[in-house]
Amino acid sequence: MDAINxxxxxxxxxxxxxxxxxxxxxxxxxxxxxxxxxxxxVAYKNLSRPxxxxxxxxxxxxxxxxxxxxxxxxxxxxxxxxEPAKTYILTAIKKRKHVVTANKALLALYGEEIFKxxxxxxxxxxxxxxxxGGIPLIxxxxxxxxxxxxxCMFGILNGTANYILTKMTKxxxxxxxxxxxxxxxxxxxxxxxxxxxxxDTAHKLTILLSLVYGxxxxxxxxxxxxxxxxxxxxxxxxxxxxxxIKLLAVSRQxxxxxxxxxxxxxxxxxxxxxxxxxxxxxxxVRGDAVGNILFYGLGAGMMPAGSAVVSDVVSLSRNLxxxxxxxxxxxxxxxxxxxxxxxxxIDELIxxxxxxxxxxxxPGVLSKISxxxxxxxxxxxSVMQKGRKINGQVPIVMLTHEAKEANVKAALNEIxxxxxxxxxxxxxxIENDLRIE
Amino acid sequence: MDAINxxxxxxxxxxxxxxxxxxxxxxxxxxxxxxxxxxxxVAYKNLSRPxxxxxxxxxxxxxxxxxxxxxxxxxxxxxxxxEPAKTYILTAIKKRKHVVTANKALLALYGEEIFKxxxxxxxxxxxxxxxxGGIPLIxxxxxxxxxxxxxCMFGILNGTANYILTKMTKxxxxxxxxxxxxxxxxxxxxxxxxxxxxxDTAHKLTILLSLVYGxxxxxxxxxxxxxxxxxxxxxxxxxxxxxxIKLLAVSRQxxxxxxxxxxxxxxxxxxxxxxxxxxxxxxxVRGDAVGNILFYGLGAGMMPAGSAVVSDVVSLSRNLxxxxxxxxxxxxxxxxxxxxxxxxxIDELIxxxxxxxxxxxxPGVLSKISxxxxxxxxxxxSVMQKGRKINGQVPIVMLTHEAKEANVKAALNEIxxxxxxxxxxxxxxIENDLRIE
Numbered sequence: 001m002d003a004i005n006x007x008x009x010x011x012x013x014x015x016x017x018x019x020x021x022x023x024x025x026x027x028x029x030x031x032x033x034x035x036x037x038x039x040x041x042v043a044y045k046n047l048s049r050p051x052x053x054x055x056x057x058x059x060x061x062x063x064x065x066x067x068x069x070x071x072x073x074x075x076x077x078x079x080x081x082x083e084p085a086k087t088y089i090l091t092a093i094k095k096r097k098h099v100v101t102a103n104k105a106l107l108a109l110y111g112e113e114i115f116k117x118x119x120x121x122x123x124x125x126x127x128x129x130x131x132x133g134g135i136p137l138i139x140x141x142x143x144x145x146x147x148x149x150x151x152c153m154f155g156i157l158n159g160t161a162n163y164i165l166t167k168m169t170k171x172x173x174x175x176x177x178x179x180x181x182x183x184x185x186x187x188x189x190x191x192x193x194x195x196x197x198x199x200d201t202a203h204k205l206t207i208l209l210s211l212v213y214g215x216x217x218x219x220x221x222x223x224x225x226x227x228x229x230x231x232x233x234x235x236x237x238x239x240x241x242x243x244x245i246k247l248l249a250v251s252r253q254x255x256x257x258x259x260x261x262x263x264x265x266x267x268x269x270x271x272x273x274x275x276x277x278x279x280x281x282x283x284x285v286r287g288d289a290v291g292n293i294l295f296y297g298l299g300a301g302m303m304p305a306g307s308a309v310v311s312d313v314v315s316l317s318r319n320l321x322x323x324x325x326x327x328x329x330x331x332x333x334x335x336x337x338x339x340x341x342x343x344x345x346i347d348e349l350i351x352x353x354x355x356x357x358x359x360x361x362x363p364g365v366l367s368k369i370s371x372x373x374x375x376x377x378x379x380x381x382s383v384m385q386k387g388r389k390i391n392g393q394v395p396i397v398m399l400t401h402e403a404k405e406a407n408v409k410a411a412l413n414e415i416x417x418x419x420x421x422x423x424x425x426x427x428x429x430i431e432n433d434l435r436i437e
Numbered sequence: 438m439d440a441i442n443x444x445x446x447x448x449x450x451x452x453x454x455x456x457x458x459x460x461x462x463x464x465x466x467x468x469x470x471x472x473x474x475x476x477x478x479v480a481y482k483n484l485s486r487p488x489x490x491x492x493x494x495x496x497x498x499x500x501x502x503x504x505x506x507x508x509x510x511x512x513x514x515x516x517x518x519x520e521p522a523k524t525y526i527l528t529a530i531k532k533r534k535h536v537v538t539a540n541k542a543l544l545a546l547y548g549e550e551i552f553k554x555x556x557x558x559x560x561x562x563x564x565x566x567x568x569x570g571g572i573p574l575i576x577x578x579x580x581x582x583x584x585x586x587x588x589c590m591f592g593i594l595n596g597t598a599n600y601i602l603t604k605m606t607k608x609x610x611x612x613x614x615x616x617x618x619x620x621x622x623x624x625x626x627x628x629x630x631x632x633x634x635x636x637d638t639a640h641k642l643t644i645l646l647s648l649v650y651g652x653x654x655x656x657x658x659x660x661x662x663x664x665x666x667x668x669x670x671x672x673x674x675x676x677x678x679x680x681x682i683k684l685l686a687v688s689r690q691x692x693x694x695x696x697x698x699x700x701x702x703x704x705x706x707x708x709x710x711x712x713x714x715x716x717x718x719x720x721x722v723r724g725d726a727v728g729n730i731l732f733y734g735l736g737a738g739m740m741p742a743g744s745a746v747v748s749d750v751v752s753l754s755r756n757l758x759x760x761x762x763x764x765x766x767x768x769x770x771x772x773x774x775x776x777x778x779x780x781x782x783i784d785e786l787i788x789x790x791x792x793x794x795x796x797x798x799x800p801g802v803l804s805k806i807s808x809x810x811x812x813x814x815x816x817x818x819s820v821m822q823k824g825r826k827i828n829g830q831v832p833i834v835m836l837t838h839e840a841k842e843a844n845v846k847a848a849l850n851e852i853x854x855x856x857x858x859x860x861x862x863x864x865x866x867i868e869n870d871l872r873i874e
Contacts, residue, residue, distance in 0.1 A: 017726070020726075021584050021726045022584075024725075024726075025584055025585070025586060025725070025726070028584070028586055029583070029584060030774075031651060031770050031771060031774035032583055032766060032769060032770055032771065032774075033583075033771075034771055128581070134724075134726070134727035134728065134730065135581075135730060136577045136580070136581020136582065136730070139576070139577075139580060139581060140573045140576075140577060140581070143573070143576060143748060143751070143752060144565070144572075144573020144576060144577070144745075144748050145573065145744065145748070146466070146469055146747070146748050146751045147458050147459075147462055147465070147466060147743075147744055147747035147748060147751065148462070148465075148744055149462055149465055214468060270712070272709060272712060272733065275707070275709060275712065282731075287571075287744060288461075288462070288740075289454070289457075289458045289461075289462070289571070289740040289741070289743055289744040289747070290571035290734060290735070290740065290741050290744035290745075291571065291734065291735045291738075291740070291741055292733075292734060292735070293571065293572060293573070293732075293733065293734040294719075294731070294732075294733035294734065295730075295731075295732065295733075296709065296729075296730065296731035296732075296733065297727060297728065297729060297730040297731065298727065298728045298729070301728075303725075303726040303727065303728070304726070304727050304728055306584075306726055307582065307584055307585055307724060307726040307727035308581075308727075310583070310584035310726070311580060311581050311582070311583050311584060314580070314583045314584065315580060318764050318765060319764075322759070322761040322764055323761075324759040324760075324761060327755050327756075327759055327764075328755060329469060332469060333468050333469055334468060334469065334470075334471055337467075337468035337469075
């Protein structure tokens with residue numbers, strides 16, 4: 001094999017990063033791989049838009065040309081979204097091209113079809129950049145932790161949401177203001193829905209769950225809550241209780257099923273995950289043999305995501321050079337060994353909770369609230385009733401012992417109806433199973 | 438291929454972990470690898486010593502039997518030390534067996550010979566467990582960060598030293614007491630020389646440097662200082678300046694050469710690395726594309742190190758199943774592209790320093806000290822002169838701006854000779870290049 005020919009579809013942020021790395025570190029790559037990586041063709045929209053990268057020597061064309069070029073060995077899909085990305089990938093696979101993609105939304109929704117097709121046609125599909133950006137965590141899980149039964153995972157997997165929460169925490173600003181600044185600084189897109197509503201994090205968790213438990217890729221089974229309703233007040237109270245609020249992807253094997261959820265979570269302030277700030281991502285994985293492993297780095301961006309794509313390209317090139325494919329099962333488990341497993345409903349969740357009630361400052365209110373909680377088997381660990389009145393009401397804040405989510409919802413529903421309670425009670429789940437020493 | 442036959446030489450802590458994982462997670466591994474991993478033979482000393490693991494079905498034998506068994510595909514060496522480990526590995530390679538080892542001391546001193554022989558005989562040598570125990574950082578660097586020019590690395594790579602420093606920091610106890618407890622709790626060996634003197638950390642850095650820069654494995658080029666002289670007083674002063682002391686492996690590309698050093702280092706207290714405590718290890722790697730990546734986990738122990746060994750076994754098995762070897766160059770760079778690069782002498786190092794002087798409490802002392810520092814081009818960032826007398830002397834503590842190590846040594850040598858200075862000045866290097874946001 002004289003060269004690996006690559007076709008790149010999409011020249012947005014990540015695509016530009018890939019071109020830059022392949023150019024800048026060409027000599028370095030030739031010291032590690034004895035065949036040159038040739039970026040033969042690039043397809044992108046908006047041909048008139050100025051590009052920030054040198055494309056000399058690369059043929060500018062369209063996606064079909066790339067997919068149909070018999071000389072191209074590896075197709076990199078970086079246009080994002082469902083269509084035409086899905087069609088491009090499936091067609092490339094059927095042309096027996098290996099595929100590298102960073103498209104977590106596509107994999108989370110149509111991954112089963114894509115990987116099944118890849119299995120059928122005997123090609124590789126690599127997706128390191130789809131979760132955790134530049135952090136080599138997909139291959140870390142598939143290969144480095146291969147001998148481990150994964151007990152639980154906790155991930156900060158969306159840099160935009162984490163940037164916003166970090167800003168709200170450090171500067172005490174409201175969600176909207178933090179979002180606006182994130183957008184101005186380029187850390188959030190014009191339409192940030194997927195990021196702030198937890199959908200992007202859930203896409204990533206969907207992929208991880210399949211790798212870790214060998215279950216089908218199924219986005220629908222993830223419980224999702226975003227960060228749009230987080231009040232600076234709750235961040236402040238969390239701090240007083242020794243917690244920080246992060247948008248966390250959580251998965252845990254329990255006797256009743258696998259927990260799979262994305263929501264704002266209070267985590268102990270001294271924990272490493274609580275100190276993953278700004279646009280950084282991190283994934284804590286607990287294996288039955290290895291214990292706690294933390295992967296940390298930039299979860300997005302031109303060069304970090306580009307680095308992950310390049311690592312996939314090199315890995316597939318090594319297979320091409322050796323004349324093999326699918327050396328590692330694409331989704332970690334052998335296709336015939338993948339199977340459905342029960343997923344725990346969020347109502348079955350048992351954890352500690354943070355509550356905040358806005359109540360008129362009258363004697364007996366706390367007794368009424370705690371009475372209802374008691375009826376639902378929810379016991380209180382600590383209460384904070386601060387004097388600062390907000391709109392004539394005082395916030396009553398409490399942490400509970402472990403309680404069942406269904407009971408929590410029923411109790412809060414009942415409490416909301418008490419006359420002196422003036423707003424919908426706020427509740428945030430607490431994660432205490434993070435201890436790493 | 439019906440089965441992968443494995444021979445294990447050494448059944449100490451890590452060897453026992455490997456057997457346990459292969460037994461306990463046998464079904465899991467069969468879901469990821471379509472060929473069973475058969476632990477055919479185990480060789481160990483002290484046959485009379487009771488073992489904590491079920492060896493039924495495994496032939497107990499000696500190392501020669503394993504190496505000469507034509508059915509065995511993979512030899513795992515876990516006896517540690519230089520000989521007979523080296524002879525076993527070289528002989529196994531010459532018998533065309535693939536080798537997995539956790540033996541960092543051996544690789545750091547005789548790695549060139551071992552990898553050269555492996556290249557010659559076309560076999561794989563895997564060593565994920567040799568650095569960072571269970572953390573998949575070797576393959577993370579070789580494959581995940583393949584497209585990156587690595588700018589610098591900072592590692593906490595010895596759990597024993599980190600356990601001792603953590604204990605000294607949290608409880609204010611002296612080094613000897615912390616060491617004694619580490620030994621009682623099994624975190625330090627009866628002879629802890631390699632751990633506390635930084636030698637084990639330097640073995641690991643030697644391996645990493647070769648992977649990252651493509652330079653020959655050369656233990657001699659690492660500058661090494663251990664933690665035996667760390668005084669609780671310095672830990673306390675560090676804290677007051679906003680730093681924590683860690684035994685750090687540091688490497689950095691500079692215009693004049695590669696820094697490669699192991700020594701106690703003051704790092705900002707809020708940094709993730711400063712919060713890697715107890716027996717945990719972590720490696721921060723900064724790539725020119727990916728930015729900062731942190732790998733974190735347990736750096737030693739039966740099951741964590743066992744997990745890394747098993748991951749190597751699976752990886753080599755995948756090669757065996759596909760009928761290939763050396764898919765990834767054993768030391769990341771192609772053998773013919775590896776070359777010597779200049780290593781910076783410690784005297785050429787430029788960094789910030791922490792000094793502690795014990796001086797008689799007389800006017801003019803500070804002026805004398807700072808005068809000498811000034812003569813050597815060392816400027817002071819801050820000074821702390823606390824009233825608490827120790828043996829009739831007061832500690833004068835200062836942080837410097839960036840200074841050259843050779844100057845620092847000359848200046849301290851001169852200061853030590855001042856009559857009112859009553860003890861050898863203490864100096865600790867400060868690392869400020871860690872910022873990760």
